[in-house]
Amino acid sequence: MYLCGNKSPNTMKEIQSIGILTSGGDSPGMNAAIRAVTRSAIFAGWKVYGIYRGYEGLINGEIKEFTSESVSSTIQRGGTILKTARCEAFRTPEGRTKAFEMLHRHHIDALIVIGGNGSLSGAEELAREHDITVVGLPGTIDNDLYGTDSTIGYDTALNTIVDCVDKIRDTATSHDRIFFVEVMGRDAGFLAQNSAIAAGAEAAIIPEDRTDIDQLAQFIGRGIRKSKNSSIVIVSESKKDGGALHYAERVRKEYPEYDVRVTILGHLQRGGRPSAYDRILASRMGVAAVEALKEGQRNIMIGIKNDSIVYVPISKAVKIDKPINRELINVLTELSI
Numbered sequence: 001m002y003l004c005g006n007k008s009p010n011t012m013k014e015i016q017s018i019g020i021l022t023s024g025g026d027s028p029g030m031n032a033a034i035r036a037v038t039r040s041a042i043f044a045g046w047k048v049y050g051i052y053r054g055y056e057g058l059i060n061g062e063i064k065e066f067t068s069e070s071v072s073s074t075i076q077r078g079g080t081i082l083k084t085a086r087c088e089a090f091r092t093p094e095g096r097t098k099a100f101e102m103l104h105r106h107h108i109d110a111l112i113v114i115g116g117n118g119s120l121s122g123a124e125e126l127a128r129e130h131d132i133t134v135v136g137l138p139g140t141i142d143n144d145l146y147g148t149d150s151t152i153g154y155d156t157a158l159n160t161i162v163d164c165v166d167k168i169r170d171t172a173t174s175h176d177r178i179f180f181v182e183v184m185g186r187d188a189g190f191l192a193q194n195s196a197i198a199a200g201a202e203a204a205i206i207p208e209d210r211t212d213i214d215q216l217a218q219f220i221g222r223g224i225r226k227s228k229n230s231s232i233v234i235v236s237e238s239k240k241d242g243g244a245l246h247y248a249e250r251v252r253k254e255y256p257e258y259d260v261r262v263t264i265l266g267h268l269q270r271g272g273r274p275s276a277y278d279r280i281l282a283s284r285m286g287v288a289a290v291e292a293l294k295e296g297q298r299n300i301m302i303g304i305k306n307d308s309i310v311y312v313p314i315s316k317a318v319k320i321d322k323p324i325n326r327e328l329i330n331v332l333t334e335l336s337i
């Protein structure tokens, strides 16, 4: 069942070859997606070009024809075999024109981009400015793309975090300490909120809730350590307010009686073998991307809603904020008494 799409049969030209790239932060399952797109496109009789180092490599012509063997034994590997980059040049119209010329030179009819918000925004701009069909796959651990219940890599990262927090809990309990654990997610609290629930943390401090209410004060007000010897607070990273270090410092100042520690999980959250869920999601989405191209869809992102593949206009996926389910906030609050 497909939500909506951008089908435009009048401008449809028959696809004979596609390019595929990964861009932005890598996420576990990207390889499974590359494999699925490659094999599904070859199955359709198309040529497939792997583009290395994201948009940077596209501009520089780091392009190689892929065969079915190019993606052998990759489904279980973390990272991305195509490598990835954050490309400044592609943010400019001149950079995007160079990228388009390179696609044209290699006779690539459509581009499949696997990446997060910034990467898909770039894809959308490229498609708006030039005559190229683009299909996006949501590849980010942040899970912050509108129109899909899950992004490729989110489930693996969530499980990695929960595994780490379980270990931190052992030492927190042994020493009667408060731990502030910082997780990735930039402007989105999905990783923090759900890992807090899954690991039985006492609180989560997430960007969606950094309103006028001070979440730390709320947590303390609820009776920090009243009935417990240790506490774990999961904090979404934040450039704005300094993340876990900032909150730990405040507690140290205001409550010197507490023994406070900070763990910043950092990039280990992005690595590792993808979970079975992410492998299946990436495989389904990769096949769906090729199906979408066969149907003449353009400039859409493949999403998953209630276990069905959906097409979401890229412009919507990157511009509309994906809300945190408020019910999750209540679940954590009620269960952390």
Ligand code: F6P
Residues within 6 Å of the ligand: 025, 086, 116, 140, 141, 142, 184, 185, 186, 237, 270
């Ligand atoms: O967008 C994915 C992400 O992992 C964010 O959660 C994080 O803020 C960012 O990438 C880190 O990026 P980099 O690896 O470039 O420092």
